[in-house]
Amino acid sequence: MTAAFDKAYRATIVHFTDAPNPQTGAGLEYFEDGVLLVDAQGHVVTVGHAWNLERQGLDLNLCQHSPDQLLMPGLIDSHIHYPQTEVIASYGEQLIDWLNHYTFPAEQAFSDVEYARHEAERFVDLLLAHGTTTAMVYTTVYPQSTDAFFDVARQRDLCMLAGKVMMDRNAPDALLDTATDSERQCRALIERWHHTGRLHYALTPRFAPTSTPEQLRLTGELYRAYEGLYLQTHLSENLNEVEWVKTLFPDARDYLDVYDRYGLLGERSVFGHGLHLSDVELQRLADTGSSVAFCPTSNLFLGSGLLNARRLKEAGVSISIATDVGGGTSFSMLRTLAEGYKVLQLQGQSLHPLQAFYWITLGNARALKLDHRIGNFAPGKDADFILIDRSPSPLQAYRQTRTKTLAESLFALMMLGDENNIASTYVMGQRQFQRQSARA
Incomplete structure (x- = not known):
């Protein structure tokens, strides 16, 4: 049976447990159909595959379900x-x-x-x-x-x-x-x-x-x-x-x-x-x-x-x-990543999309000495997270249909995205922002 929780959020979920290795995928956790459980105090209980948590006793009907959106740390x-x-x-x-x-x-x-x-x-x-x-x-x-x-x-x-x-x-x-x-x-x-x-x-x-x-x-x-x-x-x-x-x-x-x-x-x-x-x-x-x-x-x-x-x-x-x-x-941190990518390109350097999304979540948390509280979905951490619409415009929708891997999808999001991709923002498990057009 899953541990006690107050709220459950189901979506495609991405977060990082460490600086990612783009070749091996180490440091990345990706749940194509995932669930984030949050307790009544706004802390992470667990994150995992929906099928696995259902097998442990979670009723998936209790989840706020956003099947077309990407859930990641704030x-x-x-x-x-x-x-x-x-x-x-x-x-x-x-x-x-x-x-x-x-x-x-x-x-x-x-x-x-x-x-x-x-x-x-x-x-x-x-x-x-x-x-x-x-x-x-x-x-x-x-x-x-x-x-x-x-x-x-x-x-x-x-x-x-x-x-x-x-x-x-x-x-x-x-x-x-x-x-x-x-x-x-x-x-x-x-x-x-x-x-x-x-x-x-x-x-x-x-x-x-x-x-x-x-x-x-x-x-x-x-x-x-x-x-x-x-x-x-x-x-x-x-x-x-x-x-x-x-x-x-x-x-x-x-x-x-x-x-x-x-x-x-x-x-x-x-x-x-x-x-x-x-x-x-x-x-x-x-x-x-x-x-x-x-x-x-x-x-x-x-x-x-x-x-x-x-x-x-x-x-x-x-x-x-x-x-x-x-x-x-x-x-927009997405626009910031896009310009950062270009700055590095001008100097013959690269910014892999996995490294980029690590940077604006767990990476920045570590730089600020806050990774014991925020930055990913480790149990006990503060449940700050966002829901992202990867297709808020015709161009982005079309580009996403042509991506074949998570890295390709994130790179297109990083280069074409902005605030219009942010469907909802949650702080300590409580929704603090929802875009009017969002489907969350």
Whole structure:
């Protein structure tokens, strides 16, 4: 007899138990007709073939049945800015000018708590509509914007990582804090939100140019003061940015060393971009277990460069993949994979579809040190998952009829798919989004 469960979902199911081997299929579990069982607390009971669970006593009539859809773990985004939703697809700038002309003006509106709350609701709605159930999120310098985001995420029982942006120089006066105010505000936010429900706090100095050495020093002290904190910032995104860092921190060996000397590297440190790194920097990232968030749509849109993923992997650096909205041009992790594939193709590298879908589920969970809770359907894990329609358009429907293997089907989904493929999104076993045209 199957173990006690509250809900049963029947569909084609794919998840990963480890980094997949495309040749042997190791690391992949695929159930053409599968069932996911979830308990009353929203945790995975088991996943398996429908026929096998029926043989163990499961009444398949109890299942929510979606025979034409693909069920997989919720998608994970390791680098995204919630205040930048309104400036996505803003024309014509590279990084520094883009910040000054679009990002900084937009972020000033988040001093208003009602506006921040409204935008947090919109942002979370967009994440769920795109199948993303966990994200590592930048808020703004205003602590009330962080409160607003965490409160919205808590009410929906989401697993989210976020933090107040820290900036005490080289930004508009309205967006500046001070080193001591920032430390005080972050401490209060950490004590209010870190490990509340499924929430995690991430210290968030925006990037080295907008923090003084004193602010970075105090950030390092905070990082060491609280168990399980994360840190997120930007690193070597743009060549002009790299040169700017050299002038601001002339005593530092390189860009990464600015963060390293203040104790900001570690297994829960996620550095956005990492496009222009030296071998010394790569070795230091690997030695400390720090990771890089690959943001292909943003890197292309802002003209920042192409991530050499093979070089980072060979150096032993962990790489997650992320949208980086609003420099990134889509909330969709499917579109992000498609652009990542093209970025690697330009460098003679490949991204196999099995590796790609591992990346946006268990792979990103591992990079964020959350794989004990999310990323696949191991018993006891949080039941965050999505139902995918592989044929929401005539073109996709036709292309899918010509696929012969799971890998071919996933590759077509990855290259042609977007938010319209997301039929439903579930958080802790509860449906949080359903597309109106979906057949779930």
